[in-house]
Amino acid sequence: MHRFFVQKFFLASTAARRDNHTDPLNMQVIDLDPILLSNLKGKTAVVTGAAGGIGAEIVRLFSKHGVNVVLADLEYGRLVAEGIIALLTEQSKALFVPANTLDWTQMKHRFKESIGTFSRLDIVVTNAGLMESKPTLDIETLDDNGELHEATEASKAINVNVKGL
């Protein structure tokens, strides 16, 4: 049922995209279905990567529509996440939890904590991710000894973006 709800949310976003327009910075502006947004009230959502750009925007949008939001991000994002919460109108309905999406045990605990705090969990937005600064298949870079360099950054991006919850 939860999965259906998330899917419904994205289907509506896609439908709204048909009537989209651009702002002066040439960014795409998406008008979300107001009926769908009004149905969010009272639900609880976990947003991973919530201390960053898109995740933080999702938090603000959900909170504005009465959703209890759990901001899950790496510990180093705590101050930023707390700053995001401080600017929400419904601060008591938002919670930061330090969480690394690659750590299954930690994530299970965080989900239990979220349900314990808000008595329910309806939506999970698996937004946490990394953009690699080097080409993903950078397999020809040599290290100081002239040996092929392991593409560690690409591996990390693949782990977080594909395997992370």
Ligand SMILES: NC(=O)c1ccc[n+]([C@@H]2O[C@H](COP(=O)([O-])OP(=O)(O)OC[C@H]3O[C@@H](n4cnc5c(N)ncnc54)[C@H](O)[C@@H]3O)[C@@H](O)[C@H]2O)c1
């Ligand atoms: N911004 C874009 O143009 C764009 C384009 C395509 C895809 N995306 C994807 O959308 C998502 C959000 O993008 P953004 O631009 O807001 O990114 P961002 O870098 O601003 O935020 C990502 C957040 O994820 C967190 N994060 C990273 N690894 C994590 C982990 N292991 N556990 C928990 N949190 C972790 C970071 O701390 C950060 O707060 C990402 O998955 C990104 O790959 C973004």
